[in-house]
Amino acid sequence: MQRVIEKTTLSRGSVYRFVNDGSFPQPIQLGPKLQAWWEDEVDAWLESRPRGLHSAEDARRVRRSGGLSAVR
Numbered sequence: 346m347q348r349v350i351e352k353t354t355l356s357r358g359s360v361y362r363f364v365n366d367g368s369f370p371q372p373i374q375l376g377p378k379l380q381a382w383w384e385d386e387v388d389a390w391l392e393s394r395p396r397g398l399h400s401a402e403d404a405r406r407v408r409r410s411g412g413l414s415a416v417r
């Protein structure tokens with residue numbers, strides 16, 4: 346879960362909300378309290394999203410630069 350959160354910049358609650366509404370890949374149950382996601386499925390989900398912030402590094406870059414600029 347931690348890697349999914351880092352990669353998508355979603356909160357744990359958002360990941361599960363998207364899983365429950367069918368818009369995020371289903372996790373694989375590895376044990377009673379352990380789930381995982383196929384990385385290629387998460388990558389495909391990220392690619393399907395509208396252009397924007399797709400990773401924690403994108404968010405850090407925006408914070409370091411002082412924000413996004415609107416282009417008209």
